[in-house]
Amino acid sequence: MSVSTPAGVGDTGHPAGARAPAGVTEAPRLKVNIRAPGEPRRVAYLYLAPALLFYLVFAFGPLIYTTWLSFFKWDGITVGTWVGLDNYNQVLSDPAIRSSFVHSLVLIVFYALLPCALGLFIASIMVHSRVRGVGFFRAVLFLPQTIATVVVAIAWVWIYGQNGPINEGLRAIGLGGLARSWLGDFNLALPAVGLVGTWVMFGLCMVLFIAGIQKIPTSLYEAARVDGAGRWREFLAVTLPSLRGELAVALTLTTIFALRTFDLVYVATSGGPGSSTTVPSWLVYQNAFAVGRVGLAAAVAVVLTIIIFAVAFLITRIVDRDPTT
Amino acid sequence: MTVNRREQVLSYAVLAVFAIVALYPIVSIMLLALHRRSDLVTGFSIPDHPTFHTFREAWELGGFGSGLVNSLIVAGTVAIATAVLATLAGYAFGSMRFRGANALFYLLLIGLIFPYEATVIPLYYVFRDVGLTDSLWALILPQIGLSVPFGTFWMRAFFRSTPGALVEASRLDGASSFATLWRVLLPQAWPAITTMIVLVFMWTWNEFLLALVMIQSDSLRTAPLGLALFAGANRYSDPTLTAAAAVLVALPIVIVYVFLQRSFIRGMFAGAVKE
């Protein structure tokens, strides 16, 4: 069962195989890509309008409004007061808020770097293999992505529990001394949460990379072999560069997921123990709705959004040298 | 390509290990749900008296009947509305030239990556002022807005990939743009549209934060929200019950996934080939 996308779906319509400098532009120089000309412009806007309307009113618009709110001190009920950049000052200086962003960085390691490394690892192993039933493995590996995060959280709270499978397993092999309440430990709670993220994301990365390697022409590998390249060199010279696009996508998706973590923290740890598993979106929720510091929450949300944009931009720039849409 | 035997075996082995890791928590929680409440369950254990009683109890106590219905309404409406809107918009982006196409598309792309957390604050307060909070609309409308970027991106890619000749031929026949869409392109678009519907349905079903903020009454809770609140109250005193509730909430999507998994995966990694 080979991997194939239905003809054309997902690619640019460029002649197959060519990696043209893709751009979203309909600029004249990409003559091969011209659509039917002469369509009256106004009709296009009509088609766009409903989608754009929903987007602007319910998604983009609120983003702007959040930015506006971040300049106020407001409890959500009575009249707010203008405070300019005070909230942003607090975001930058308050150790509690800063540490939540640091925790996000830690989560990025677990949600993004680790799964991508695992994905690359398995891809590199499979480069020279033809695995039957890869479709089955794909389906299973991807399963964690379909489970609601709330369910994932509940399952892992049980797994990490005093009498959960991990501790029981440790006790069974005589390492009972290591058994502990993983989510109750100040130092281990954040990594424990991180590992849950690894579990959720690693299948996605694997599926992406396994699909990616199937597109690599074998001629490249033969050329490498002729040059006397060993496994490691082959990986660095052929596999990795060819997977650039997939790597960019994987890193972007997983990093954003790490930065956006909320459900997992809400259900599994509530930010504890202490404040060792607080994350920015948790702080946004707490401040906007539980404690009544809406302006501060908005500022945290804006900073988070900026970071996400920056990260997505950086990843695309660094990893995927071909500028993409 | 010489297929290295040793690497072949290694590939299977590694895949198998990871597959087990992926399945383990899911199986664990299912087994937990099958235990009786009185079993003091530890670790990964196969119940000696498997019972579905926990499921029934969870259903009754947790009101998951209405939770699943609410989730279905919200996810279904969002998926279908998004499909319609995104197909129209994708058609415009993918088949037509017009001023500002780039700028508008970039604008939409921003929606692909920014976090819900940034929008939930004003959405809540504005909805509250107009009386929409605590209603399913409060979940449906924003999620259409938040799903449209992905849908448009997706359909645009599809439309761009259809041969220009088809469209031109239809135009030369004098067909309006809509007729072209309806008669010529749509029949080919079903696989793409199905994938999009399935993905948007899944993401909307699993959405938690929005429901947590918008929904206050018991009867309007979506399944994940109901589960989180149910678990908060019961998870320590009654882990088997909580596990059953969790399975109930995850099951619908998993079932849909098992049948349509090709669609799912296609959607996720087709986007990998950057335009």
Added chain:
Amino acid sequence: MRNRWVSAAAGVALVSAVAACGGTPGQEKPQTTQQNQGSAQAVQTDGFDKLGPVTLRVVSSEGSGGPRDAIKALTKQFEAKYPNVTVKVSFRDFSSWIKQVKLTMASNNPPDVIAGNQGYQVDGELVKAGLILPLDKYAKAYGWEKDFSDLALQQFKWSSDGQQFGTGNIYGIAQSGQSTGVFANLAKLRKAGVDPASLKTFDDFDKALAKIKATLPKDEPVIMMGNKEQYPVIHVWGTFQGAYTPAQNIRDWIFHRSGQTFDTDANKQSLQKLKQWNDAGYFGRNDDYNGRAEVDAANLFGRGQGAFMLGGNWNAQTVVDGLKNNAAFFDMPAGPTGKLAAIGSASVPIHISSKSKQADLAAAYINFIAGKPASQELVNTTQVPAIVDPTAQPSQRFTQEVAGGWQQLVDAGGLTLYPDWSSPTMLETMSQGFQELLANRASVDDVAKRIQNDWNTYDKELGGS
């Protein structure tokens, strides 16, 4: 290229204009509270069966144990009294409810009756936003001002701007008296040769801990504790904060009377004592109790784990269900101050939403579950009714001990109330601070300063004093 910049600039300008249209968020508080106060309408206290079918929606934060059983039983009785009335009670767990309650009450169709929480975090905010009704006319009609003690009533009173706690209108009443104290497993004490009657001072109690630890298995804690929700340890500490600081000082600090501070030697000594017990291993392993919920701890204690459990008497039913005759309860013996003192207060006040269309019926329900009619049921569930001179008296030894513990504190003026009432963020500040103290990540001085800083910040908002 220039075009792109121009259109970008235009976009930004447009968007800013739209944003600014949002204006200053928030609105003036509706003036309805004045109207309610002024009108001396007749209050309907009976005859609700003439109303036709009507539903009352209630949210309770008693998620488990005796208190939950009591509400269920009382609600059934109320429905039996008025068959046309359906009461829908939703039970939520306390720690998540107090985060959600403001959002819920601010929505368009909030429940009629809800549990609040004394202090600035919940009740103060609810009053400030005009989300709950002042109940003075009901207090007069039902005689609540006579039934409840002054200290209890003080906990239900707020000025209408939500700034002053302890004076003003009555916004709710509570069901029971809740105090914190010592639950003891008599079998384990006997085994260690410790006679509870001999623990006359806090020092005695302190010394007994070491003695008992020697007789317990290595991984069984002397004091069973569950701190997953992060706040239960405050209650543990609250049983002996008053050993060092007089109860009146503690209360003054909570009510923001002028010149109070948390950062005193006495308080630091109490924090030090908590830390010392933790370091001696009396609570068991840090990650164990941090991962264990309060209700779990009570269950475990009831099943015979641990010699003592320090906590609130809302756990009484759970404990006695498990330990039966081996269950005992007593107040923490007095410390250097010489007087009994511990965290305690009336249980959470029950409020009526200002948007409720059935205010009179709601008030009748509240009176039924928290006023005189409720006393017997509360006693049946091993609770202590909050109202003075209840006609219902407990017959079981354990329940008498629980009631006695409460009464002695009341008589000694030793109810310190809850320190987290003192600011909207205090619960979080104290919870996190305590957890870090016990994990050796913060010092006693640190934590005391942090707590006082939080208090100072809010004090300024209140206009200082």
